[in-house]
Amino acid sequence: MAAVLMRDMLGQTLRELRVSSDLTLRDVSSSARVSLGYLSEIERGHKEASSELLNAICAALDVPLADVLRDVAERADAGTRITPLPLRTVRAA
Structure with missing residues (x-):
């Protein structure tokens, strides 16, 4: 299973x-005072945004940070559920 990167989901x-x-x-970049290129990299999961x-x-999106x-936390939970491995049967000698 591939690692789940929070920055991708964010x-x-x-x-x-x-x-x-x-x-x-x-x-959004104008309102948030961030370069368009950097915002694009954040959206593509290539860069991590600071808390500020x-x-x-x-x-800028008029959405509470908590939401x-x-x-993102719900997506992470859904994407990282552990799938049990099938049990191997042991042959008797």
């Missing part, structure tokens, strides 16, 4: 929120 959540709000990268920047992005973090 970026996906932020992008979904931005798109559902009909906002462009330029709209994450708060500014959430404010975003809750969504």
